[in-house]
Each structure stands twice: as C-alpha cells, then as structure tokens.
Amino acid sequence: MKLAWAGLVLAGALLAGTQDSELNVNTRYTVETVIISGDGWTADLASDQNEERISPSLRKQVAALIGDKLNPAALDDLAGKLCKEFRARTVTHRVLRGATPQYVQVLFEIRLRPTRFDVSVPKFLYASEQGFSGAVEATATVGRHNGFTFGLVSDGDEMVERYTGLVARYENTRLGTDRVRAGFQFASFHEQWNSATRNALAVEAAPGEAAGLYRARREIAPEITFVLARPLTLTVGARFEQIQESAGAGLADASNALVSDVRYRRRLDDSEYRQDFDADYNLRAATRLLASDFMYVRHGWTFRYALSHGKHALSDRLMAGLLAGRAPLFERYVLGNSTFLRGWNRFEADPLGGNRVVHNSVDYRYGPFQAFYDSGAVWDSGQPVIVRHSLGMGMHQGPMFLAVAIPARSGKVEPIFVVSMNY
Amino acid sequence: MALHARDKLSRRSWLLAGLTVPLFRAEAEPLLNVTSDGDNLHVAAPQLHFLTGAPLARLKDGNLVVFLSQLTLFRDDHVTVIRRTPERFTVSYDLWEEKFQVVMAVVGRSAARLSMEETENWCLGNLAISAAGLEGPRPFWLHFELRAAKEKEISSVAGDSGISMRGLIDVFSRKAGADEQRWAFHAGPLRLGELPRTVARRIRNG
Numbered sequence: 001m002k003l004a005w006a007g008l009v010l011a012g013a014l015l016a017g018t019q020d021s022e023l024n025v026n027t028r029y030t031v032e033t034v035i036i037s038g039d040g041w042t043a044d045l046a047s048d049q050n051e052e053r054i055s056p057s058l059r060k061q062v063a064a065l066i067g068d069k070l071n072p073a074a075l076d077d078l079a080g081k082l083c084k085e086f087r088a089r090t091v092t093h094r095v096l097r098g099a100t101p102q103y104v105q106v107l108f109e110i111r112l113r114p115t116r117f118d119v120s121v122p123k124f125l126y127a128s129e130q131g132f133s134g135a136v137e138a139t140a141t142v143g144r145h146n147g148f149t150f151g152l153v154s155d156g157d158e159m160v161e162r163y164t165g166l167v168a169r170y171e172n173t174r175l176g177t178d179r180v181r182a183g184f185q186f187a188s189f190h191e192q193w194n195s196a197t198r199n200a201l202a203v204e205a206a207p208g209e210a211a212g213l214y215r216a217r218r219e220i221a222p223e224i225t226f227v228l229a230r231p232l233t234l235t236v237g238a239r240f241e242q243i244q245e246s247a248g249a250g251l252a253d254a255s256n257a258l259v260s261d262v263r264y265r266r267r268l269d270d271s272e273y274r275q276d277f278d279a280d281y282n283l284r285a286a287t288r289l290l291a292s293d294f295m296y297v298r299h300g301w302t303f304r305y306a307l308s309h310g311k312h313a314l315s316d317r318l319m320a321g322l323l324a325g326r327a328p329l330f331e332r333y334v335l336g337n338s339t340f341l342r343g344w345n346r347f348e349a350d351p352l353g354g355n356r357v358v359h360n361s362v363d364y365r366y367g368p369f370q371a372f373y374d375s376g377a378v379w380d381s382g383q384p385v386i387v388r389h390s391l392g393m394g395m396h397q398g399p400m401f402l403a404v405a406i407p408a409r410s411g412k413v414e415p416i417f418v419v420s421m422n423y
Numbered sequence: 424m425a426l427h428a429r430d431k432l433s434r435r436s437w438l439l440a441g442l443t444v445p446l447f448r449a450e451a452e453p454l455l456n457v458t459s460d461g462d463n464l465h466v467a468a469p470q471l472h473f474l475t476g477a478p479l480a481r482l483k484d485g486n487l488v489v490f491l492s493q494l495t496l497f498r499d500d501h502v503t504v505i506r507r508t509p510e511r512f513t514v515s516y517d518l519w520e521e522k523f524q525v526v527m528a529v530v531g532r533s534a535a536r537l538s539m540e541e542t543e544n545w546c547l548g549n550l551a552i553s554a555a556g557l558e559g560p561r562p563f564w565l566h567f568e569l570r571a572a573k574e575k576e577i578s579s580v581a582g583d584s585g586i587s588m589r590g591l592i593d594v595f596s597r598k599a600g601a602d603e604q605r606w607a608f609h610a611g612p613l614r615l616g617e618l619p620r621t622v623a624r625r626i627r628n629g
Binding site for chain 1: 484485486487513515516517518519524526535
C-alpha cells in the first residue's frame with residue numbers, strides 16, 4: 001500500500017515540477033509588487049529597490065518577479081534562497097490580490113529563530129610583507145534585535161602596530177524604532193611594534209609632540225545610530241581608550257574621544273547598469289571634558305562610486321584624512337596595507353603613520369578577475385608630500401581574493417602577494 | 424466482600440464496554456455510499472469536507488494544494504487486496520474570481536470556476552474503481568483514503584538531483600501528525616448485486 005502512495009506522490013512531484021503554471025490558476029495574473037517582511041521590518045521592492053537587508057543579487061532576482069506573470073516555482077526557489085541568506089527558521093510566501101484587477105502581490109514572510117548562533121571570519125589576510133591577520137567572531141542573536149558578539153583578533157594590517165586580543169560587542173538593531181540602533185563594544189589588545197616604527201620614533205619624535213609606544217590597549221565604545229532619512233545615517237558615541245605605555249613604569253594614559261559618523265549610501269539599479277554611491281565623514285574629538293590625556297581632532301572623508309554592467313565593474317574610491325593635535329599612534333593614518341596603496345610596505349611609506357593622508361584607488365573587475373591602480377600620500381603636516389603609486393591584479397573566488405601588487409618606483413620590482421577573505 | 428463487589432462491578436463494566444464499542448465505532452465511522460454503474464464502483468461521502476483548515480488557508484494564499492486519494496477493494500474482510508486505484512487532485516484558488524480549479528493527475532480531467540462545495544463533490548464524483556472480477560454474491564469491502572500532501576513531501580522526493588528513494592521511504596513510514604489532514608472511510612461487506620445502480624458516467628474533460 002505504501003508503494004502505491006509513493007508512486008502517487010512521485011507522479012505528483014514530477015507534475016508539480018513541470019506543470020505548475022497550468023496547475024495554479026493564478027499564473028495568469030501579473031505580479032504587481034513583492035513585499036518581504038522580516039522580524040520587525042517590511043520592504044516593498046516595487047518602491048524600495050535599495051533595501052539593504054537583502055543582498056544585491058538576491059534582491060535583483062526577487063525584484064525581477066515584478067511585471068511578469070506569477071511563477072509559483074520561482075517563488076519556492078526564492079523562498080529557499082531567502083531562508084538560506086537570513087538563516088531563517090522558515091520563509092513562506094503568499095499571493096494576495098493586487099491593487100488593480102488582474103494583478104497580484106507576492107508576500108514573503110521570514111521567520112527567524114528566537115536565538116541564533118553564528119561563527120564568522122570577518123577578516124583573514126596573508127600578505128608576504130606583514131604575515132597573517134585575522135579575526136574570528138561568534139555571535140548569538142537573542143530575540144529579534146539583540147546581538148552578542150565575542151571575537152578574537154590579531155591584526156597587523158590596519159594600523160601602525162599589530163594588535164592582538166579580544167572583542168566583546170552588544171548590538172541592538174532596533175531601539176524602539178527601526179530608525180535607531182545602539183551598540184556597545186569592549187576590547188582589550190596587546191600590541192607589537194615593528195623595529196622600523198621603534199627606530200623612527202626614537203629618531204624623529206620630539207618630546208611632547210608624538211605619543212610613545214604602548215604595550216596594551218583597552219577600549220570601551222558606546223554608540224547610537226540614527227537613520228535620518230534613508231539612506232542617510234548619523235552615528236554618535238564615545239570611545240574610551242586606556243593605553244599602557246611601554247616605556248618607564250608603564251603608566252596608563254586615557255584617550256577619550258567623542259565620535260560621530262555621517263554616512264550616505266545609495267544604489268541606482270536599472271536593467272543594465274548599477275551605480276553605487278557611498279560617502280562617509282567621520283570625526284573623533286578627544287577632549288579634556290572626557291578626562292582625556294590626549295587632545296586631538298581627527299577627520300576622515302571617504303567617497304566611493306561604482307558602476308557595474310554585466311560582468312564589468314569599475315569603481316573609484318577617494319579617501320582623505322586630517323589629524324590635528326597629539327594623538328596616540330593607533331589614530332594615525334597608514335598607507336601600504338591590504339586596502340590602501342596595496343603593494344607598498346607601510347613601514348617604508350611611513351613607519352609612524354601620518355597625520356595627513358590622501359588616497360585614491362581605481363578598481364576594474366571582469367567576472368572573477370580584478371586589476372587595480374592605487375595612488376596616495378601619507379605625511380605629517382609641514383613635511384614634503386610624496387605621492388606613491390602601485391598597480392596590481394588578482395582573482396576573486398567567492399569570498400577569497402588572491403592578488404599580486406607591485407609598487408611603482410624606479411629601480412627594483414618587489415611584488416607583494418596577498419591572499420585575503422571578505423575583502 | 425468488598426473484593427467480591429469489585430469483581431461483579433468489573434465484569435459488568437467489561438460487558439458494557441464490549442457492547443458499546445461497536446456502537447461508538449458505528450457512530451464515529453463516516454458514511455461512505457457506494458454505487459455501481461456496472462463497470463466501475465463510485466463513492467460518495469456527504470460528510471466529507473476536505474477544503475478546510477490549513478489546506479484552505481494555503482489555497483487562499485495563492486498556493487497549490489495537492490490531495491492524494493486511494494480506493495482499495497478487499498476480499499475476505501479486509502484481508503485480501505483485490506485492487507487499488509490512486510489519484511492525485513491538484514487544487515488552486517483563483518484570487519480574483521474566488522473560484523477553485525482542480526486537475527486530476529491520473530485520469531487527466533480538470534474543472535474550473537467551482538465553488539468550494541462543487542469542488543469537493545467534483546473530486547469525489549470523479550473517483551472510480553473497476554468492478555471487474557467482483558462476483559455477485561461474494562462479499563467485498565471498499566476502503567477510501569484521502570490526505571492533503573505536505574509541501575515537504577513533494578520536495579523531499581523530488582530534488583535537483585532527481586528522485587530520492589530515501590525521501591519516499593521517510594514520507595510513507597511516518598505516522599500522521601496531529602495537524603495532518605487525513606480522512607479514511609470504510610464500507611462493507613458489500614455485494615455487487617445489492618449496490619444501487621447508476622448510469623455509466625461520461626465526464627467531459629476540461
């Protein structure tokens with residue numbers, strides 16, 4: 001008897017896969033819009049094609065339903081992809097009457113697990129000049145909007161120093177309203193210094209002008225983000241750093257700063273071309289009001305524009321920064337890492353970092369292949385500005401990126417090999 | 424003494440229970456009317472309403488719902504299976520016209536613009552099992568099963584890589600869940616000669 005039932009389901013399965021359009025009477029109707037609702041949020045893809053909670057490629061696939069006849073098989077497929085992307089418990093789809101006759105609306109409902117646990121590798125990098133850098137994080141999401149993250153990091157790429165330690169973070173993605181998010185981070189790092197930095201500091205720094213080396217750093221950073229008008233956001237907060245000097249008795253200094261960040265991110269997507277605009281201004285102001293031993297103001301500007309067409313993608317990113325006052329070394333600008341002036345050794349460009357920086361990067365991608373041209377300068381105010389250039393090419397495969405970068409200079413050619421993930 | 428009284432009471436309880444079980448069974452068993460047109464047997468179950476609950480909600484959300492049915496003829500008081508006839512009904516609900524459409528997979532018939540009651544009647548009215556081999560005076564039994572297939576059942580047996588026998592085994596090995604829509608009707612003992620006669624049905628496709 002079971003075999004007979006099995007045969008019937010089998011026949012049903014085959015028919016369901018092939019003749020869905022004939023079997024579902026609603027396939028004659030046109031999709032008016034697609035609405036996706038998650039835990040506490042809803043996006044109508046007919047009016048909001050820049051919904052950032054969904055990855056661009058999946059958003060494009062879902063939005064492609066609009067204007068076509070209803071395709072139930074496609075809905076099942078997309079529900080599966082949404083489920084995978086959001087790591088949801090279930091994603092169901094419903095079809096509702098549209099606002100006008102002969103049109104229907106598709107509604108995807110994402111139901112997340114009450115508590116989710118994820119382990120991620122937000123950074124992994126090997127560069128032939130500076131060795132490995134990496135971070136691994138475990139995040140428990142409790143309820144709808146509370147995320148608790150614990151991570152370990154060892155990074156010799158981002159700053160003048162290599163910092164190694166742990167990070168604990170709490171994030172609330174909806175503080176009363178969709179327009180307010182809050183976060184609180186605690187971090188504790190142990191620092192290691194390159195001999196070039198030690199030597200440069202011993203030779204160049206005049207007493208009282210630059211901060212010294214430190215062997216440990218502890219950070220507490222509360223912040224709150226307001227969505228002013230999508231896609232414009234404002235983040236305000238504070239960063240309390242306690243640094244333990246390497247020299248002498250190892251006294252602790254405080255570097256406490258107010259932080260703010262204004263960000264604008266926009267995507268324009270038509271059938272053939274996609275354009276991305278990204279603009280960011282951030283400010284850190286260390287002041288005696290927060291009992292800081294350092295007093296400085298740090299400005300940073302970033303503009304990025306990207307144009308994509310089929311397999312072609314061209315992007316340009318301009319970054320500039322200005323630091324005024326006496327700041328600890330971790331606040332100084334660095335070029336010659338895996339992001340800026342790729343191919344250069346940052347200890348050669350400036351072993352102490354600089355308080356002025358300008359950098360531009362042009363990237364061209366064709367499918368998995370990428371070529372880039374970086375140029376920039378990092379210097380201290382009052383010193384001559386030396387503009388450096390580098391060229392490179394590489395290949396993307398999923399989150400992995402393999403590249404060869406060559407600094408442009410007269411004389412010898414010393415390429416740097418970079419293997420990275422999530423860059 | 425007390426023990427004796429308990430014994431008497433217990434016997435009476437058992438006797439009452441034994442007498443009432445068939446009555447409850449008769450009352451609980453849904454009615455299955457069986458008719459014959461000479462070639463085939465047809466069934467009708469006036470109490471059966473399968474477009475309810477979760478399947479109906481899924482239909483009104485614009486989804487397909489698949490119902491699997493099976494008619495089984497038995498001899499020797501449900502011991503010997505004479506034959507089985509499975510069928511699959513794919514039902515959808517027109518969101519704008521608020522009418523149902525049904526497609527039968529095995530016999531290849533379909534109907535559209537039906538009300539809920541018409542849909543249920545149409546499905547049962549199109550079920551038939553051959554009466555070939557049934558001898559007039561010899562008793563037989565008829566079993567009718569209907570169930571709403573879950574989405575998982577369809578997807579678990581047919582995936583990207585083809586048909587999964589393991590999926591099939593899993594689907595049919597498990598017991599019906601509490602929320603599962605499943606109906607079963609029994610009729611018998613029946614004799615072909617005693618069944619009400621109907622005119623042979625010719626149902627137009629489409």
